[in-house]
Amino acid sequence: MKNITIVGTVLSLVITSSISGQDPVKQPQVTILTTGGTIASRSEAPSLEGHALIQAVPQLLDYATVNVEEIARTGSSRITPEIWLLIGKRINEIFASDPNLSGIVVTHGTDTMEETAYYLNLVVKDDRPVVLVGSMRSADIISADGPSNLLQAVRVATKQHSKNRGVMIVLNDEINSARDAWKTDNQRVQTFSAMDRGILGYADPDTVIFYRNPSQLHTVHSIFELDGIESLPEVPIAIDYPGFDGSTIFQWIKRNPAGIVVQTFAGGRMSSGAADGIRAAVAGNIPVVIASRVPGGRIPGTPSIEGTVLARDLPAHKARVLLMVALTDPSNKETLTTIFNKY
Incomplete structure (x- = not known):
């Protein structure tokens, strides 16, 4: 290194x-x-x-x-x-x-x-x-x-x-x-x-x-047991911005990561490009967590895109950590919403 x-x-x-x-x-x-x-x-x-x-x-x-x-x-x-x-x-x-x-x-x-x-x-x-x-x-x-x-x-x-x-x-x-x-x-x-x-x-x-x-x-x-784990799953962060065409999300989809965190605007609102990329990731069975770039306040309600998970008040860089840890056990993919609400 x-x-x-x-x-x-x-x-x-x-x-x-x-x-x-x-x-x-x-x-x-x-x-x-x-x-x-x-x-x-x-x-x-x-x-x-x-x-x-x-x-x-x-x-x-x-x-x-x-x-x-x-x-x-x-x-x-x-x-x-x-x-x-x-x-x-x-x-x-x-x-x-x-x-x-x-x-x-x-x-x-x-x-x-x-x-x-x-x-x-x-x-x-x-x-x-x-x-x-x-x-x-x-x-x-x-x-x-x-x-x-x-x-x-x-x-x-x-x-x-x-x-x-x-x-x-x-x-x-x-x-x-x-x-x-x-x-x-x-x-x-x-x-x-x-x-x-x-x-x-x-x-x-x-x-x-x-x-x-x-x-x-x-x-x-915590339910997570990692002492026997040799490496953590790959989870990138994609950042939304005005005019974003979703290209970085599509590029990550080609690499088939364990999951993707997308840092969106306040309240989980996002550009059309980000939404297109997220839908493509979900269709490819890649877990997607939606985080807000705003430091204060949680993302309320339910996800605007079916199949995604809300980070609530976790920022993108910490949502990435939780998603990496959770996905060391593939069975956690089915309970990610519960995990993000509890941790």
Whole structure:
């Protein structure tokens, strides 16, 4: 994989609380899986290795005994479904092997953090917290936000009341649901928002506080079992626009993908070209999911084209993740509408 370092033998480093003088046996135990991203990047130097990133935040030892594993070292624009599978399987292995572990933190670039987080939200088989964390500023610039974000993510992962809330994203002291979080700004540290649903809670200086629970199924409540899966089905996204002739949908039909997600206008309304392409895909027995390009509000009612599935309030990039995961079991093709309503 170009420009991606995947660590075949996972690097493991145990950092105890001896520096802070606390008894490591009494500290919560947290595993941090590192994948790269801005949180590990430096302006004119190679990205920080996983253990170096963690050692740069000694305050972690005030809250947990930390085990570090480097899964990959890449910007999140180069994250692939193969890496999703690797992370998901490793998380399930770690939880299964260590009942005393409080939670897992995954460092990740913010460009595709919400896709990775949502994938994990569907496939992790434990109710203990999994927290994704990144940064908007490189590790070597003034006011880098990575160290604080990482510290808050570990704090969230140590809390008993963080259990059974699905996979979470922590940045800027805010806790967002993996399903609901959107990256909304290219520069600002408060980039993640949950639009209609709102954040789950905050990592405040004195406590971690939650205001709501995710409403959709996740983690231990999910029907999806992917630990034995070697690859995910091909699902492209076609984008509608004024004057669209449907050509990209027809081109994808020729490749016979497992499914297609079409990002339409508000409320699932679409151009005539998109409608023609979608009808052709449905006629070819290719599942088609209709998503809206508008961040707020769900697609109501029933599909305007028979045989398609509405993504409701899932954006196209997350609808793609759910469709890929669902179609690992071909029998799910018959229940996709129910799946999209529940997850």
